[in-house]
Amino acid sequence: MICLGIESSCDETAAALVTDEGRVLGSSVASQIDLHEAFGGVVPEVAARRHLERLSPTVLHAFQEAGIAAKDVGLVAVTRGPGLAGALMVGLSFAKAYAFARDLPLVGVNHVVAHAYAAFLGADLCYPELALIASGGHTVLLQLHAAQEVEVLGRSRDDAAGEAFDKVARALGLGYPGGPLIERIARDGDSRRAPLPEVRTFEGSLDFSFSGLKTAAQQRFLAGAQAADIAAAFQESVLSQLLSRTRTALERTGARRLVFAGGVSANGFLRRRLAEELAKSGVELLVPPLRYSTDNAAMIARLGLALYAAGERSPEDLNAEPVIHPFKP
Amino acid sequence: MKGPWLCFDTSTEMLSAAVLGRDGRLLAEVSRHAPRLHSAMLVPTISEALRLAGVSRSDLGAAAANRGPGSYTGLRIGLAALEALRDGLGIPVYGVPGLPAAAFAQAQDGLVAPALDARREDAFCALYEVRDGALPRELMEPALRRLPDFCEDLKAHGRPVLFLGDAVRAHRAILETCEYARLGTAELRAADLGRYALRAREEATIADALSTAALYLRPPAVSDGRDAR
């Protein structure tokens, strides 16, 4: 079976065609980064307008890349949340009407959980899986027991990891989005020259905290430290926090591999260092192909297919859920 | 173009869908007051209208929806669905400008000003001359205007102007001070969009008015209560 996946929760309009073995036939992503750059973040009404302009062409592009026809599709999957309400409704409305037009089943999926499924585009899925998802909107540690059963082991109490990258980049005068900019200048930096304070931990919990790092980085910069050194120290600090929570989760669950996904997993330093550290205790790090780390629709289709195989069908009156608990699949 | 037309309107709190015969005859219409539920209820409403009309989705000849002005989110829900029907069914679709369609829907000859409430003293409005059942002639283009200023501009025509749309209710006090304003009550119905498109399609001069691009009539940077609908 081939699934058409549709994603429009934030600032990427995306469509993809994926087989039930997790093979991506076509995947198209129309980024809006240029549009929001001037504002230093995503403007909801601007995003929603652009989604409407780009969605149908993006779907068409995915079909062209896949070289298949509408009649070859057996399932439609769409992001139902979390995300920007106006943006979500564009994708949802298109997906629902498309499924109706083609008389196809529809499955609404959770965007955050879908990030983990990007790792299973080309890799086998073997429940239970442990997944660390870090993006601009979310930082969560999940245990996937089944397609419909997701347990939240930890989450950020304040900023998401990707948000911290953006805020630190802004404090250092680098621009937006922050992730790639920080990674680039950190290569020439030395974290020991601008050490950042230990991050708060929460008694008995695997929760994260990133807002303190931003404040500390800002203070170091104002006190005259080099941006490159601060960027390096910031990445080290993010790594150590991700590692400490992950290690505890691995101990508790006995998992032998960790999925690392979401926009922050595109960071080469974090990918490499996490893999190195986990390998010391014989744990494998599974990361999605780089192009599926950030928002895309192939991951939406992949989770949609898993849910469909587990018997999930969304009702005709499926609605967007801008605020949605991450453990709902 | 064979087959009946599907028309729907998501631009206000009323959600409606209609099925028209190719001659413009109404086969079925479903309307529900559904504030904030358009994204959930549009497809079920379309499905119900088709069932009542006894028309299968694969028999449809075309589809039309309101392209604005109206609730931004509502317009996007309708237009995204309209494009999906085009892509999924392979039929032509038409985004219909709501203000001239409202003017076209009322039969009386004369000046007509469809106007939608845009909060404070503002309205999305336009002015048309309606005559002999022809497509309305545009005298003032659809735009966001201060309603008192718009009423002032109408004096130049020296003739009564029939106001339509939800601004009639929302801005009754302003309109009652305007000596030329006559208050209509007609609400735009989904079927009216289809009838306007059926006619407009034949007139090449306004054919590109039927694109599926949303007519917001206001730049996005301004935050606006309408979006909450």
Ligand SMILES: [Zn+2]
């Ligand atoms: Zn994401």
